[in-house]
Every structure is written in C-alpha cells, then in structure tokens.
Amino acid sequence: MQQIIYFFIKNSYRLLFLLLLGISFALIIRSHSFHRSEYINSANSITGGVYENINSINEYLSLREKNELLAEENARLKEILFNKKDTVLDAKNLKYKDVLFYTVSKAKVIKNSYNTRQNFLTINAGTKDSIKSGMGVVNDHGIVGITEKTSKNYATIISILNIDVKINAKIKNSDHFGTLSWDGKNAGYVQLTDVPRLANIKKGDSIVTGAESKIFPENIPIGKIDKVFINKKTNYYTINVRLFNDMTALGYVYIIGNTEKEEIEALE
Template identity: 55%
Template sequence: MQQIFNFIIRNSNRLLFLLLLGISLTLTIQSHSYHRSKVISSANFLSGGVYERINRVNEYLNLKTENDELVLENARLKSLLFNKEDTTKLPLMDSLKGVKPADIIVSKVIHNSYSRYENFITLSSGANDGVKPDMGVINSLGIIGIVDDTSPRYSTVVSILNMKSQINAKLKKTNHFGSLTWDGKSTGYVQLRDVPRLASVRKGDTIVTGGQSVIFPEGINIGTVETVYTETKTSFYVIKVKLFNDMTNLGHVYIIKSKDREELINLENKEKNE
C-alpha cells in the first residue's frame, strides 16, 4: 500500500498529464468521428456572448455591402411579385392546404470560420427562437449549412465548407443529383460527387438543392459548374461547383423550418421500429 502511494506521489505530474491528455484526445476523436455528440461547442453563454459583442462592432463595418445585398434581393423579390408567370410556378406553395411547407427564422452570423477542415458558424438565435438541430441555413445568395447544436440563445451551424457535411444537390436543368461535399482546399468551391455519367453537364450550369433531403426545400441556389471530371475509382462525375456565396463574408441568414420534417422523421422512425 505504502509503495502504491509513493508511486502515485512520485509520478503525480505524469499521471496528471496522462489523464488530461486522455480527456482531450477523447474530445478530439469524438468531434471527428460522430456527427453530433460534441461536448464543447461555441453555442453557449460564454463564447456566444463574446462573439455577439465582437459582431456588434463588425456589423458597422459591413453596413454598405449588407445594404447592397438587401437591395439586390428586394429587386429579385419584386421581379417575382410583378411577374405573374413566376408566382404561379412557385414551388413552395402547398396548394391542398394553402400553407407553405416551410417557415423562416431570420438570424445573424456572429462568428464564422473558414480556414480549417471542419468549419462551423455561430448564429445569434437559438432554441428560444425555435431553432432546432438539423434545420437548413441559407441566405439570399444560396445555402450556408445545417444547424448542428443549439443553446437557449445561440446555435452552431455546420458550414458547407466542412469536410463532414453532405448535402443532396442536383443539376437545375436535368434533375440528375449527387451529394455536395468539400475537399478542404478552396473556400470558393465545393464538389458535387456521384453524379451519373449520363448527365449532360456544361460549364456554367446552375446547381440547386435536391428534393431528397428534408432539410432544405428543393431548388435553392448553390453555385455554377466550374469543371467536370470523372473519378477513376467509381466512374461517376465529380463536378467542381463555384459557390454563389462568399463564405468568408456572411451577414444575415435565414433558418428554414420545414413543416413536413417532423412528419417525415416520425414516419421513418416508425418504419425502423417495425
């Protein structure tokens, strides 16, 4: 017994080091392997509050570009409103019940990272505003990411510039779909993988979100085709997509609250249980 105590006292620093190393490595590996089991995220009182303060200063510096974007979006919405042909085609209207299948929460980016392999965005609205994990986040130009974790007042978003993110997307003109991933290299481009080779793709074609996921409504802009090449292993097309969004400069965003989502998830869970 005496010897055990002596051993512990003699090696106390080493044991302490190994204990803390074990804890931190576990946290690291956990954050890399599982989708949402992060113990430590910036959706909390401390870092959310600090980022909100910092953002208040930064907002003034970006007022001009933010205004320009709003004017552009207003112009686009006006053109939709005045153009009768377009309004009848709006896919969001659910004609049977007369309700839109999606609601929108307006929020603000208070922290944005884009220099790492797994990037996250912190938003200034959380569970109190109705934000839940797995909601889609977009802005006027295109998609931003998917909500990962929420606290009462803040939430974190897996950016599309995150190597773990996978979003269903398709070609606007032919409906051939693939999954949107990021290779960790450039902040302006993402990759659309697993596109069948039957698809006729040309440079400049628009890529939009596909209807297969319950997170995003169908037809939200993502980007344009930059280059197309064939993957040697799978012989599917890989399309390099130039994003409409400048992911390094984000202001106000919209969180999409899909009304069909809970119904779909319930249905899928029921099937799994049976």
Template identity: 65%
Template sequence: MQQIINFLIKNSYKLLFLLLLGVSLTLTVKSHSYHRSQYINSSNAVSGYTYNQINSVKEYFGLRQKNEDLARENARLKEILFNKKDTVLESKFTVPDILSNYTVRQAKVIKNSYSKQENFLTLDRGAFEGLRTDMAVISDRGVVGIIEKTSKNFATVISILHTKNPLNGKIKNSEHFGSITWDGKNAGYVQLIDVPKLATLKKGDTIVTGAQSAIFPENIPIGKIDRIFEEKATNKYVINIRLFNDMTSLGYVYIIENKKKKEQQALETETEKDPTKK
C-alpha cells in the first residue's frame, strides 16, 4: 500500500494532467457535433475492424465443418444422380451415364500410403455409418479403391495403387475392356492389360470402369491413355494410364454401395456350381 501511495505522490502532476486532459476531451466531444461525429466514426471503425477480425477467426475454425457439410451434400446429390436414368453427373468428368440402385456416402481420408507395392487408405467412417467390405470408393475425379475391412468408426481401403488388386476397366466409347493393374513404379500411373489388338485406341483416350464389376458402377473415370505397348506373345495391348486422381493428395471421398451386388454374385456363383451345366 505504501508503494502505491508513493507512486501516486511521485506522479501526481502527470496523473492530474491526464485526468484534466480526459475531462477536456470529454467536454469537447459532448459540446461540439463535429468532434462527436469524428469520435463516433473512429470508434465504429475500430469496433468494426475488431469484429471483422473475430469473425474471420471464427470462419477459419468453422471451415472443417463447412467442408464436411459440403461433402455430405455432394454425396446426397451423387446418390440422386446415380439413381436417375439418362443423367450425366456435372463434375470435372462425366460420372456416369445410367446408374440405378446405388447408395452414396461420404468420408474423409485420414491416412494414405502410395509408395509401397500394396497401398491402403484409412477413412474416418466405418460400419456404424453403413460402410461394408467390397464397397467402391471414388472421389470427384475418379476411382480410388475398394473397402477392405471396417471397424465401428473406421474403414481401410485397398488403393488402386495395389499390385494385387485388379479392377475391370474399359476404353470409353469403344466397349473394349481389360484389367486395371499397377506395376508398383509410379503413383501417377496404372496399367490396363489384356486389351485385344482389335481395339481402336489412341493416346488421350479416356479409361473408365467396365460393366463386369459388381462393385463399381460403369463409366467411373480412371484416367487417360499415356502410352500403348504391344505384347507379341499374347497379341494384346498393355496400356499405360495417367490417373485423373492425384493419389498422393486425397481429402473427401465417396463410398458407393451396389444394393443388388449380393443378388448378382449369388446367382453367378450358383450358375458356376450348377452340375447340369455343360
């Protein structure tokens, strides 16, 4: 207390000056409209700037929620489009032409490998959200992979960058198809093999998913033809495909469920085991 008293005595003139200055400024602002308006404008400018900065910070921290909301809305729109005949999905690429009986869900990639021979992704959604084994995973740009396993809240995905995970693919607009594989060398490219030499193709042609898959809808984009090789031993093409997806940078993805997959696979299995089949 003694120190406070000593401080006030030592600085009494300065404090008195500041007090009188404050009183004079207050009286000036109150008695002169011009000064009052300038004061109010200055106060509004300062408070406006402060509120703007606070709002910017709030918006920044709200971006995650906004992104999730947008991804959820995209999934809902994709489901509507996937189940509507003669509809073309208006995104960067056409996905797909005619689809039905598909359910679409959204998820976020929280882990992603792309430098191994057998690569996997982890999603932040699992069985609780309806994800199951053997569901297709795509992004806005094309094929990502297939769900391998699920827990209650997470799912792992076999990436398209996997040397032991062939997918059915075809050359768009020609109906010639083959198997999509990965040679394990470059994360930006996959290969389409077993394409007959009768197929008409050229560099730049689009490769999409084929109709033989019970997991992926037909015509989901995969990539564009980069190089074409001929296998003399098999008389077939091996095609190098540049992926539409940047598999090293994936955010939100969409999980597609074919609600008739089990029925189709059960019928095919029964047919293959039919003893009367010749």
C-alpha cells in the first residue's frame, strides 16, 4: 500500500497533467460537433475492426461444422443425380420412393496411402452408417476406390491406385469401353486397356465409368486421355488416363450403395 501511495506522490504532476488533458479533450469533443463526429467515427472504426476480426475468428472456428453440413448436402444431391436421368428437378419435392437404385452417404478420409503398389484408405464411417464391402467411393472430382473391410465406425477402401483394382470404364459420349486399372507407377495416372481400335479417340477425351459396372453409376468422371498406345499382342488400345482427382490430397468422400447389386449378382 505504501508503494502505491509513493507512486502517486512521485508521479503526481504527470498524473495531474494526464487528467487535465483528458478533461480538456472531453470538453472539446462535447462543445464542438466536428470533433465529436470525428471521435465517434474513429471509435466506430476501431470497434468495427475489432468486431470484424472476432467474427473472422468465429467463422474460422465454425468451418468444420459448415464443411460437415455441406458434405451432407452434397451427398443428398449426388443421390438425386445418380438416380435420375433428368437431374433438373425440385429436390424439395423428391420422395424417398423416387430413389430406387443408389444410396449415397458421406465420410471423411482419415488415412491415405498412395506410394505403394497396393494402396488403401481409411474413412470414419462403418456399418452403423450402412457401409458394406464392395461399395463405390467417389468425391467431387471423380472415383476414389471401393470399400473393402468394415467395422462399426470405420471402413477401409481399396484405392484406384492399387494394382488389384479393375473397374469398367468407357470413353465419354461413346459406347466403347475397357478395363481401368493402375500399373503401379505414377499416382496421377491410370490405364484403360482392351479398348478396340475401332474406337474414335483423341488426346483430351474424357474417361468415365461404364454402364456395366455394378459398383459405380454410369458417367462418373475419372480423367482425360493423355497418351494412346497399341498393344501389339492384343491389337487393342492401351490408354494412359490423367486422373481428375489428386489422390494424394483427399478430404470428404461419398460412398455409393447399389440397392439392386445383390439381386443382379445372384441372377448372373
């Protein structure tokens, strides 16, 4: 307490000066409208900047929740898209009975390998989310892989960057199709084989999923033709396809369930 009293005594002149200075500024602001308006504007500018920064921080902290909501909305829209030939419809009037063939649910990739010859991913969705083995996995850019093993809360996915994966694919706007696989070399490219030489193809053409696939809906994007070779043994084309997806940076994905897959497989 004595130190506080000593501080005020020692700095009494300075404190008195600051007090008088503050009183004089207050009197000037109150008696002159120009100075008052300038003061208010300056105060508003400062507080506005503070509020803006606080709001930016709050928005940043809520990004995770917003991303979750967007992913859920994307899953619902993709479900509509995969089940309707005419996708121009009113989503609000869509009834569940209209969705006959494919179901779509969202998940997030929590582990991803891409530098071996047999790559896998792990997602944070499992049997409690109706995830089963053999379901197609895509994101907003194209195909990602096929579900393999599941637990209650998690599932593993065989990446398209896996030499054991074979997917039916075709040249967009064409009936010519082949088998999509990976040669285990470059994470940015896959190969489409067994395409007949009658097919009219050129560099830059899009490759999409084919109609014969029971895992993926038709016309899911895969990539663009980069190079074309002729296999001398089979006399068919082998096409190098540059992926639309960056398989080294995956976030949210969508798992596609074919509700009639088991019936088709049993019939065949």
